[in-house]
Structure formats: structure tokens, C-alpha cells
Amino acid sequence: MRLHRLELTAFGPFSATEEIDFDALSDAGLFLIQGRTGAGKTSVLDAVCFALYGQVPGARNAVKGLRSDHAPPTLAPRVVLETTVRGRRLRITRSPAWERPKLRGSGTTVEHAKVVLEEHERGEWVGLTTRLDEAGDLVSRLLGMNATQFCQVALLPQGEFAGFLRAGADERRKVLERLFATEVFTQVEKWLAERRAATGRAAAEPAAAAASLADRIAEATGAAPPRGDRPAAVPPPRRGDPVVEPFAEVEALPAWAAELAGAHEDVRAAAEELRAKFAERLRDARRALEDARALADRQRRHAAAMARRAVLTERAAERSRLASLLDTAARADRVVPLVAAVAERHDRARQARRWAGETRLRAGELLPPNASEDVLAKAARARRDEIAALEGARAAAARLRAIEDERDRLAAELRRLEPEEARIAATLAELPGAVEARRAELDEARLAAAGRPGAEAAVGDVRRRLDAAHRRDQVTVLLAGAEEAHRASVDAAQQARDRLQDLRQARLDGMAAVLAEDLVDGEPCRVCGSTEHPAPVTSLALIPTEDQVDAAQAEYDRAQAERERAAGEVEARRTERDGLLEAAGEADVEALAAELAEAERALAEADARASEAERLEAALHRDELELDRVVTARDENGRALTENRTRDAALAADRDRLRAELDEARGADPTLEARIARLGREAAVLDEAVEALRAADRAEEELAAARARARAAAEAEGFRTPEEAADAAMPDEDQAGPRDKLRWFDGEEAAVRELLADPALAAAAAEPAPDLDGLRAALAGAEELHANAAAAADRARHRCERLADLCARLADAVRAWRPAAERHEVAERLAGLASGKSAANRHAMSLSAYVLAARLEQVVAAANERLDRMSAGRYALVHTTDKAAGDRTKGAGGLGLRVADAWTGLERDPVTLSGGESFITSLSLALGLADVVTAEAGGTEIGTLFVDEGFGTLDEETLDEVMDVLDGLRDGGRAVGIVSHVAELRARIPAQLRVTKDRAGSTAAIVV
Template identity: 65%
Template sequence: MRLHRLEVTAFGPFSGTEVIDFEALSDAGLFLIQGQTGAGKTSVLDAVCFALYGAVPGVRNDVKGLRSDHAAPGAAPRVVLEATIRGRRFRITRSPAWERPKLRGTGTTTENAKIVLEEHDGDWTGLTTRIDEASDLVGQLLGMNRDQFCQVAMLPQGAFASFLRADAAERRKVLERLFAAEVFTRVETWLADRRAATHRQAEALRARVADVAGRIAEVAAAELPADLPPEALPAWAAEVAAHHADILACAETLRAEATAGLAAARAEGEAAHALAERQARHAQALRRREAFTERAEERRRLTSRLDEAERAGRVVGLVRQARRHAEQADRSRRYAAHLRERVEPLVGADVAEDVLGKAERDRRDEIATLDGRRADAERLRRYDAERAQLAGERARLEPAAADLARLLTELPDQVRARARALEAANVAAAERPGAQHAVETAERRLAAAHRRDRLDDLVVQAEDAHRAATDVAQEARDRVQALRQARLDGMAAVLARELVPGEPCLVCGSPDHPRPLASSTDIPGQDEVDRAQAEADRAQSRREEAAAEVARLRAEHAHLAEDVGDTTAEALAEDLEDARAALESAAARAAEADRLAFELSRAEERQDKARAEHDQLTERLTRNRARDEELAAERDRLAAALDEARGEDPSLDARVARLTREADALKEAVEAERQAAHAERAHAESREVAATALADQAFRTAEEALTAWLEDEEQGELRGRIDWFSREEAAFRDRLADPELIAAAAEPAPDLDALRATLETAEAVHTTVASSAERAARRRARLAELRADLDAAVDAWLPAAEEHRVAEHLAGVASGKSGANRLGMSLSAYVLAARLEQVVNAANERLARMSAGRYALLHTIDKAAGDRKKGAGGLGLRVTDAWTGQDRDPATLSGGESFITSLALALGLADVVTAEAGGTEINTLFVDEGFGTLDEQTLDEVMDVLDGLRDGGRAVGIVSHVAELRARIPAQLRIRKGRTGSTTTVMV
């Protein structure tokens, strides 16, 4: 990955928009990010990380607080990063969530986080605006998460000094974030969970075995051996089942004997009951015969009455039909006489039926003729209504047409007058654009003149400030040089004061000190030198800022001078007033032209509209008058024809209604005559048929037949009573003829009470014996079921117990708590220890150069004093000192030694993480702080190592405020802080 360009707006300490050209910095290979404390050096790294991952490193990852407090209330925070990743150039525009002022009212509203991911392929092409999709794509291309990227590309030295001195637990947390060790932790957890699960399963199955064995003991009323293992329980159950099989065989023998005795008692009792039942049936048949003989006369009367009713039923219907026909014939005669009386005024009295029919047809024919005239009457009414509408329309249109004709004579003069006025106004308004441009030019030149005059004073003030800052910076630098020289000159005296008789000298190694040097002047301490250097750095920064301000003001003054020259502001102000007056005059003329154009358009539209309306009204009046004349002629013709057809009736409808009533009355009279004749014929025929049927059924009169007739329900009741007599006679005759009943009646009656007592005794004995046998059989069957359950439970428990043994062994080895794990390390700790060993090997290559071969890191698997947890360990670090040949705790290193050691460790870890992530090339990396603790020689060694990182086109950025690095590294990104926010400057 290589960075090209970074743009930040309202982000962190940057209130405005700052653009950082990493292309120019990367060309130098090694560049410095420097600035005062709190200026925002680390915020540049935060912006890069936020653009890629949507979060900043470590504890600063408070996304809601990323917006600059110095920014304007409505300014949106944004980071734009252009970078090449795996040969593809991307532009990432990302904004965090922030609270913006509401557009209406007071208060704020939340703006959600946003992202735009684009790729450059000849032109910028949008890939996605979804945060999750963009994060997935960046993570896949880089091949590492945020923690890994921050460790590989940003090398946080403070964090690695802590990592160097941390205990195993803290070191493990850092390594777990950087390496994919969670899979091995999940393996440990899975094996531990599997051990617990198999233990629960085995114990559950063992409990199942014990439960089934307990139920066998309960069913068999036996005692369960307490010390018997699960696999021996099936043999014990087989012994218990064999004992109960013998008990069942004895009970079955006793039940067979009791069953035979019960069967004999039941057979004897059933025979006695059958004899008693046959004797009772024979006695009952004798009693029914005597009762039947007493009711013989009743049976004869019922039979005679049923026969008479059946004969009457054959003629009653015919008699009733004849009487209905007689009543119908009488009604028809009276109705026909009534209708003939109604039509006598039309045709005369006592006319024949065909005369009535001809009179009806004559009237129907005339009605049909008159119906044809109804359409003419309807048309006459429509003609009158339409003429009335035409007259009303003429009354409305004629005055409107007269008004429009008068208006058309006045409008042409008005249109011509407005056209002439508009032409004159347009000529005057054409000067407006030129007047507007003259005003804008005058305003710009006047503002430039005011700024030019102000800059005269500002340039003088800036030059004075620059000279003062230069003097202060030079004095501070001279003081630093003097203090350093004094300290160097007095260094021998300082070493002499530290000599102890008998102990070797730190310089020559001799225990003798014959002539130690003494100094008569005060020797400055290192703290005093450091304070002087810090003051000199601050003075130099102020000097550079003052120089930059002078250059900026001079350039601005020169630009303004080119624009306005030596013209005074007062003269330019007068020019502006004249231009504004000319613009106002042109604007007034343009407004007048607009008004006149509008009025002309309105007048022309009004004239065209009036002409169109007048033509339309004239055409409508012509059509109206022609239609009225046509309708008047047609109405007169229809009125004469309808008067002739109406005759003496008041109207055509009245004549049609009268003729319709007369024709309907004649039709009803003819129909009534025909129905009366038909009813007479039907009455004569039904009367003759009824008389013949009465004679055939031996009835003298119709009333006699009606009296003898019975309803179907009554006849059914008689038949049922007669059938009962027949069934009763057949029943007792059959029983009295039965040989079994005759033989039973001849035998003595049996003693049923004695036989019942014998049967009850046999049943009680059989119940007792059968109950015992059933219990024994159920117990044996239940034991068989439980034995099968026990065998199944033991079969299920055996593999579960073996599986738990294997799982327990593997979990113990993976967790480091088993004796089979000789190192006593968990699986995840072992993997992390291997990664740490790789890191140490990579770090020692650089540490040897930076420490001149003195120090080397040593990875140990021994547990530290605080690593009491079983299975931990394997993450120890020691420092080997080649000068003493001893191993040291990293906590004993000095500040500078800790810096170079932790820097080597960070670089080594970056190499290993990069390889772990798939070898993603990081062509731009940053080293954050820590150089102030190094002496000049060590700083040279460290710079050589960092310079070596540039191999292959890699760019290295050092984040530091150490003054000496500004002299060593010409390519710099300077960050200045101020009350309104920080700003950036790229110097190459």
C-alpha cells in the first residue's frame, strides 16, 4: 500500500481543509512529521486509519468525537485518502457521524456516517457508498484488520515499550489482537466444552443404567448390589428373571385346576336355568290362549268396518269431483251474464258470440292505427321545447355580439400605441449588462485598494517581528551550543567525581586513580541543556513562522498592486458611485420595458380573443335563426294531422285509452261465454261417472258412501289391530306345539339358589388363583422389558464412557493441564509463543545494528512469577547483554536502550504480521515518537536502520518534535497549532 494524497476537513485539530501531498514526501524516502505538542501530528495518522477502517487507533477510537471543536458549526467533518493497494488506485471519502445544527429552529440533528469508495481507471469510478461493503473490500485488499494495520504501518513506540515490559497476560492480549490465534483458542474451548458435554452424556447414560437396574430390583422385590459395575448388571438381572419364571410356572398349574372347576359349576347352573326358562314359556302360552278366546267378537267387528271403509274409498273421490264441477258451472254462468250486461251499450242485447269478437277486432285495429300517431305527437312536443330554447339563446347572444363589435373598433389603436412605447424602452434597457459589469469591477478594485493599503502596515509589522524572532532564535541557539561545550569540557571532572578508590574506572578499567581531575567552574547538567534546546526549538519555530508570514504578506501585496496600481481608494470609491448610478438608471429602464411588454401582450391577446368570440357568436346566431324557421314549418304540418286523428276525443291518448277499455271488455265477455259452456260439459260428465261407481260398490246414495269412508290413518289403525290378533294366535299355537316346551313342563322345577351358591364359590377360588398367576406373568414380562432396557442402556453407556475418556485426554493436553503435555502450555499459548519467537528473531536482526551488537532479545517459555494460571506461559522476554554475558529483565534497560529495543521489536512484529496477512506490501509506514531519549551515536544507528527500510521504494515517516531530526531530514510535514485550529505545510 502506498499513500498519495490526504485531505482532512473539520477533523481532529484541523478546523479547515488541509491537503497533504504524500507523493512529494514519499519521493524523499524518509520524511519527518514535526510540530508542537498537541498540534496534531498523531491526528494525521488517525486520519489515514479512519479513512481505511472507519476508526482510529487504540484508546482514541471515539468516532463521535472526531469532528474538530474549532470548526464552524455547520462544517461537516471529512477525510479523503488516495492510495494504491495491490496495484489499484483508490480514493476513499469518509465522514464520521456528527451533530449538525438544524436547518429550521434550534438544536442539532445527527448526521450518519458516510463513505464513498472510488477507483481510478482512466477516470474516477464509484464502487460503493455502503460502509460495510467498503470495509470488506479494504480489509480484503490489505489482508489485515485495523489492529494489525496500525502495528505494521504506524509502529506505536509507546505501546511497544509497554509490550516489552508487560507480563505474559498483557503480552498475550496484544498478540491475540495481531495474530489469528482465536481459532486455537476456539479449539481449546471446543475441546473443553466437548469434555464437559461427553461427561454429562456419560453420566446421564450411567444414571439411566442405574435407574433401570433400580426398577428391576423394585419389580422383583430384590436388593440391588451397591458395588456392582454397570457392565455386570445384565447378568444379575438374568438371575432375578429366572427365579420369577419358576414362580410363574407354579401359579399357572393352580389356575388350570381352578378353571376346570369353574367351568363344571357354570355348565350345571346354565342347564338348570334353561329348564326353568322353558317351563315358564309353556305356562305363558297357556295363559295367552285363554285371553285370545275371550276377544273373538271384537276381531269380527273390526274386520267388517275395515271392508266398508275400503269400498267407500273407491267412490268418494268421484263424488267430490262431481260436486266441484257443479259449483264451477254455476259460477261461470253468473259471471258471463254480468259481462254481457256491461257490453250491451256497445253492441246491443242478445247478440251472438262472433258479433262480440268482430267488435273487439275493429277497436284493436283502430288502436294500432292511432299508436302510429303517438310518435308525431312526441315530435310536436320536442319541436315546441327546442324553439323555446332557441329563443332564449338569441336573447343572450345578440347583446353580447353587439358589445364585441364595439370593442373591436377600439382595440387596434391601443395595441399600436403600446408597441411604439415598448420599442423605445427596449433601446434604453440594452445598456444594463454593461452597467452591471462596471459596478462589479469597481467594487473589486475598491476592495483590493483597501487591502493594499492595509498590507503596507502589516508587511512592516511582520518584518519587525521576523527580525526580532531571528535575534531570539540565534541567541537561544548560541546558548545551547555554549552549554553543550561547557558540559563536554567538564565531562572529565564529572567522571572524576564519580570515582571510588578500589573500584575500576568506567573509562580505562583501572582500580587506581592517581590524579583525578577537578573543575573550578560549574558544569551544566543534562536537564539544563535539554531545557535550553527546547527553548531554542521553540524560538526557531517562531522564526520560521514569522518568515513565512512576511513572504505571504509580500506576495499578496504584489498581487494587489498589479491589479489597482497607485490609484487611491477615494478615487475608486467615486468611480463605484458613478457606476452604481448608471446601473440604477438602466435597471429602471429595463423594468419599464418589462411592464410595457407585458401590457402589449395583454392588449394583443385581448384583441385576438374578442375577434374570435365575435366570429363565434355571429355563426351561432345564424344557425339559431335557420333552425327556428325549419322547426316552425314542421310543427304546423304535424298539428293538422293530429287534430284529424283525435276526432271528438280531447286528445289522441284519451281516444286510444277509450278504445282499449272497450276492446278489453268485449274480449272478457267472449272468454266468459266460452268458459261457462266448458264448465257445463264437465259437470255432466263427472255426475254420470260418480253414479256408476256408487252402484258398483253397493252404495245407494252419495251421502251413504261419504259416511262409510275413513281417513288413511284411521284405516291403518284398524289394520294394525286386526294384524295383532293374527300374530297373537300364531304365537301361542307355535309354543304349545313345541316338543321341548312340552317335555320341560313334564319335569320337576330345579333348585336355582343352591346352584347359584356353588357357582359363586368356584368363581371366588378361580379369581384368587388367576390374579396370582396374572401378577406373576406381568412381573415376568416387565422384567423381560426392563432387561432389554438395561442391555440397551449399558450398550449406550459403554461408547459414551470411552468418548469421554478420549475427550478428557485431548482437552487436558490442549489446555496444558494434563501430564501428557510436557511443556505445560495451552495450545493458543504455544501458537502465540511460536509467533513471538518469530518476532524476536526478526527484531534481533535490527537490534544488533542499533545496539552495536551488544543487545539481543531472548524468548523464554518459563512462566513468570505472575503466571500462576495452569497452561499459561511461553510468552517470556529477556534481554541478553553481550558485554556482561548475562540475561536481563527488559525493565532494567535505560530510556534509550528501551527505545531501540522496542523499536526493533515493533519492526520485527511488523514483518511477521505482514507475512501473516499474506505478504501485503506496505510502502508507506510511520514511526511515532521516542527519539528524544537517544544519544547522537545511537541516533545514527537508528537512522541507518530506518533508512534501510526505504529499500524497494518504501517511504518512512518519523513523527517527532526532536529538533536535531529537522536538520537530518529535509523532507518535512510541518503542523502548526493556533487558536482557530492547526494547519499543515509540506516542505521538500
């Protein structure tokens, strides 16, 4: 990834629009971002990260407001970044969420975050997306890293890595977990732990089941469980408890259970033999008692049959009388229904004659009294025909009523519309004039409010000039003081220089005498090499020592540095004063304050007129809407009046026509409905008379036929007349008693005959009576013995069946326990290794910690390549797997760092390093981590790097080494940006991005 151009608008400390050409800076390979503290150097890096990921690095991301407080209220914050990633030229435009003033009224409204992602293709920018999530996903996929990784790889926040260098394993682990994808290894640890617990529960459950079954076997047999072979049952483990180990002697339980089952099978066989023996005795006793009971029953039945036959012989006459009575009643029953039918037909004929007389009397009021049936029918039909003809007139009557109702409604509507027409006309006479007057007033207010932007601009201009004038006066005073200090520093530097030159000259002048003092006869001269010294120089003047010359040099250096600082201060004050003079001019503060008050008054008047214009515009809009509404109401009212009157005239004509038709249809009756009702009543009376005459004739015919049928039936059954048959009839309830007695006689005779004909009963009557009491006592004794033997056999059988079931279930439990125990052993071993809690894990490191330790080892190797150069071969980072004293997390070892000192040959804690040593060590660590993260994430090569602060702690020699390392990062065309305010770097790095701050906000300028 290489940056090309960055544009910032109202972002961070930048109040206006600042454009940074990274291509121009990158041409030098190494460039400096410099400025005063708080100017906005780091904000440039924030803008790059925000453009790519929509967030800024570190703790600054928690701050909601990214918009500049110096920017005008209506200026929208925006960051535009052009960059090349994997050969694709992209332009990302992002705006953070901010609050802008409402376009109407007071207050603010929220503008949500926005993004536009474009790609340069075939000479033009093509939009890719405007969705925040899609843009972030595309950038992350192209770069191959998330925002956290990018901030660590491309921005190199040195201060954070100093903390990373000194941190404990727990804090270091958190940082590495954010940078490297170790979630899968953490999930493996969690899965193995869960698997260990699950297999432990799976192994404990069948073991507990086997123990429970052994207890039940012992309970069923009454034997004691094998205490030495089987431990007590243990419930399944709870979450977090250690897993219960499988039973050690579970496999001994099936053999113990089988031995008990064999012993109880022998007991069962003996009980079955005893039960069979007593069952045979019981059968013999029961068979003897049943035979005796059967003989006694046959003897009793034969004696009872003889007694019943004697009773039937005595009641033979009664039986004959009952049979004759029931025969006569049966013949009469076949005639009685016909006699009853004659009486019924006679009653119907009498009622029909009475009804015919009554209806003829009512019909006599309409026709002659003796009118025939045909005359009555014709008269009824004629009246119904007339009713049918009058039904058509009913629709006309309904239509007449509807017309009257509609005319009443039209009259009410007319009474409402006529006054409304007068009111609308009066309103139209006044409203147009009021609308025109309101429009003229609005035009005048708009004309007055048009000057508001100019007044607002004038206020802003005067206010800026006034602020500049205040600062100009302050800077003038500060400049005078700086110039005075500069003159003093120049004099002091000149004096120090003169003293240094004097001391150097004096030492040079006396150098021969100094050398002569060291000459020894016979030893060579250090200048000419001769061993003879014929005339050594002597001097009486005081010769300065080398230490005095060095002290003078140091004093001169300090004076010269102070001179340069004072010159820089004078230049800065003078530049600031010149800029303020351009902004404020020579006008004094009082005049500018008066001018500002006048401009603010003009702006207040313009604001008032603008508010008045808005009010008048709303009022004009309401008046115009009211005028349109009234015109529309007038048109609708006139149209409704015309339609009302036309409709009323048409309805009046229809009303007159329908009234004439209805008068003709009703005749002499008061109304049409009255005429229809009268004709209906007369037709009903005539129809009833016709029906009554016909019913009377039918009743007479049916009465004659019923009398003939009754006479024929009586003669056929042997009676002279139907009345004689009716007298001989007997009700069913009277026949029930004789019929039941007769059936009893028949049944009793057949039963006695069948019993006396049975040879078994006859043979039994000839035998002696049996001893039933003795046989019952023998049966009771046999039943008691058999019941006791059967109960014992049943208990033995049930115990054997239960033992067989429990033994089978015990064998199943043991078979289920063995593979579960094996699986738990494997899971326990793997989970202990992965969590670092097993003795087999020699380093006591969890799987995720081991992976992070491997990544840290790679980081240390990459960091030592730079640290060796920066520290001139003295220091090297050492990765240790020992657990530190402050590391509280179990299994989190392997993340220790030590520093090897080649001068002492010892390793020490990083916290013992000095400020400069910590800087070069943490910078090396940051560069090494950047290399490893880039390779791990599979991301694109970073073509533009930034190193943020920390150079002020380095001495000149170490700074040279650090600069050489940073200069080496440019290999392959990579550009490196250093963020610092150290003065020494300004002289070393010519390509610079200078960030300047003032009251109106920060600005950025490129110096190459």
C-alpha cells in the same frame, strides 16, 4: 505498496491545498518529516491511512471532524493519494463527511463521505468504483491487510508499542488478536466446549433413564433396588455446571432385572394352573343351572299355550262379525273418492259461472253486453297493439326532459361565466404593468448585489492584513529581544572559545614539564624511548589539568549550542516578520481597522441588496405565474361562453320538435303515460272476460265426466247408487280398532298352534319341576373361587409383561449409554486441552493463546535482529510462557516478554528500561511485528514505511545505531520516513518534508 503523490485540501491542520511528492522524498531512501509540535506531521500519516481505508489510526478515528478549522467555509475537504500496489497504479480520492453552508438561506447542510477509485491504464485514468464499501474492499484485498494491520505495519506508531512492550498478557492478547486472524481457533475452543457439554448431557440422560427404569422395576416387583450396584438417578446438567459422570455399575442392572423376571414367571405359571382348575368347576355349575332353567321355561310355555287356546274358542263369534264389517267398508272406500270428485267439480263450475258474469258486466262498459268471446279477444288485442305503438314515444318524452334539464344547467353556467369574463378583463388591464415594474426593480437590485463577491473578498483581504499587522508588531518586539539574546550568546560563545583555546595552549606549552615529572631513572621515556634523562624540563607556570580542559570544552559546547539556538530563533523571527510585512505592509493597525470597518459596511450593504434581489425575484416569479394563469382563464372562459350559447340554441330546436310529436301521440288524454295506462287497463278487463268465459265452459264439461265415473264405480262394487256407497263408507280411524282386533285373533291362533305342536314342550310338561334355588347357590360359590384365582393369575401376567417391557427398555438404555459415555470422554479430553484447563496441557494455555504465543515468538525473533544492533549486543527480547501475576484470564498464558541483559546475564521486566532503551526495544518490536504481520496476512511488500517520534530519548551513539538499522530498511528500494522534531535528525537526514504552522493553517514543503 509505494506512495507517489499525496494531495491534502482542508484536511486536519492544512487549510488550503498541499501537495507532497513522495517520489522525490523516496529517491533519497530515508527522509524526515519534521516540524514544530502540533504543525501536522502525524496528520500526513492520517491522510495516507484515510485515503486507503477511509479512517485514521488509533483514537483519532473517534473524532468526527477531519476538515480543517482554518479552511474557508465553502472549501470541501479532500485527500488524493497516488500509489502503486502489486504493480497497479491507483489514484484514490476521498472526502470525509462535513457541513457546508447552504446555497440559499442560512444554516448548513451535510455532505456525505465520498470516494473515487481510479487505475492508470494505457496512459489514462480509468474509474473503478465510487462506492465506499467496494473501494475499501478492493484496497484491503490488494494490500492483503485491514486498516489496523496497515497502521501497525506501515506507520509504526512507536508510542503504542512502548505500551505493548510493558503491557500485561491480557492487553497484549487484545493487540495480537486485532493483528492476527485467530478467530478460527477461538471458535474451535468454543465448539469443543459446547461439544463437551452436549456429550455430557447425552451421556447423563441414558444413565438417568436406566436408573429410572430400575426404580420402576423395583416398584413393579416390590423388591428393593440393588443399592450397591446402581447409584441414584441424577438430572441432566445445567449450562455451566460440571458434566455428570456416567454410572459406574449401570451394566449390572439388566442381569438384576432378568433374575426378577424369571422368579415372577414361576409365580405366573402356578396362578394359571389354579385358575384353569376353578374354571372347570365354574363351567359345570353354570351348565347345571342353565339346564334346570330351560326345563322350567318349557313347562311354563306349554301351560300358557293351553290357556290361550281356551280363550280363542270362547271369542269365535266376535271374530266373524269384525271380518264382515271390514269387508263392506273396504268396497265403499273404492267408490267414495269418485263421489267426492263430483262434489268438487260442481263447486268449481258454480264459481266459474259467477266469475264469467262479473267480468262480462265490467266488459259491457267497453263493448255491447252480449259480445262473443271472439269480439272480446279482438278488442283486447287492438288495445295492446296501440300500447306497443305508443312505447316509442316514451323515449321522446325522456329526451325532452333531459333537454330541459341541460338547458337549465347551461343557463346557470352562463350566469356564472359572464361576470367572470368582466372580472378577468379588469385584471388583465392592470397585471402586465405591475409585472414590468417588478422586473425593472429586480434588475436594479441584481446590479447592486453583483458587487458582493468583491466586497466579501475585500473584507477577507483586509482582515488577513489586520491579523498580520497585529502579529507583525508582536514579532518585531520578539525579534528585537531575540537579536539581543543572540548578540549575548555570540559574546558568551566567543569568550568560552577563547578560554578553551587558552587552556589548551597552556597545557601544550607545559606538556614537556608534565612528561618530565613522570620520568624515572632507568625507565624508558614515553616520547623518545631513552632510559637516560640528562636534562628534564621544569616549569614554574600553572599547567591546566585535562579535567579543566574538558570542562572548558563542555562550557564552549553549551555556549555554542545556545548561540545556534539563538541564531535559529532570530532567523525564525526574521522570516516570520518578513512574511508578515509581505502580507500587511507598513500600514499601522488603526488604519487597517478603519479600512476593515468600511469593507464590512460595504459587504453588509451588498448582502442586504442580495437578499432584496432574492425577495424580488420570488415576487416576480409569482406575478408572472399569476399573469399566465389569468390569460389562460380568459381564453377558457371565452371558449366556454361560446360553447354554452351554441349548445343552448341546438337544444331549443330539439325541444320544439319533440313537443309537437308528443302532443300528437297522447290525443285526448292529458299525457302520454295516462293514455298508455288507460289502454292497458281496458285490455286487461277484456282479457279477463275472455278467460272467464273459457273457464266456465271447461268446468261444466269436467262436472259431467265426474258424475259418469262415480255411477259406474258404485255399480261395480255392489251398490245401487253412489250415495249408498257413501253411506256405507267407514273412516280409517273407525276401521283401525276392528282391524287390530282381527289381526290379534289371527296371530294368537297361529302362535298357540305352533307352541302346542312343539314335542319338547310336550315332553317337558311330563317331567317334575327342577330345584333352581339350590343350583343358583352352587353357581355363586364356584364363581367366587374362579374370580379369586383369575385375579391372581392376571396380576402375575401383567407383572411379567411389564417386567419384560422394562427389561427391554433398560437394555436399550444401557446400550445407548455406552457410546455416549465414550464420546463424552473424548470430548472432555480435547476440550480440556484446547482451553488449557486440563492437566495434560502442561503450559495451561488455550489453543488461541498458543497460536498468539507462536506469533509473538516469531515477532520476538524478528525484533531481536534489530535490537541486537541498536543496543550494541546488550539487550535481547525473551518470549516466556509463564503466567504473570496480573494476568487474570485462565488459559491466557504464553504472552510474556522479558528483556535479557548481556552485561549482567539476567532477565528483567521491560518496565525497568530507561526512556531510550524503551524506545529502541519498542521500535525493534514494531519492526518485527510489521514483518510478521505482512507475512501472516499474505500482503504486498510495503515500499514506504513511517516511524513516528521517540528519537529525542536517544544519546548520540545509540542514535547512530538506530539510524543504521533504519537505513538498512531501505534494502530492496524501500523508502523510510521518520516523523520527528529532533534537531539532530535535521542535520543527519537531508531529504525532508517540512511542515510549518501559522494562524491561517499549516503548510508543507519538500527540501531535498
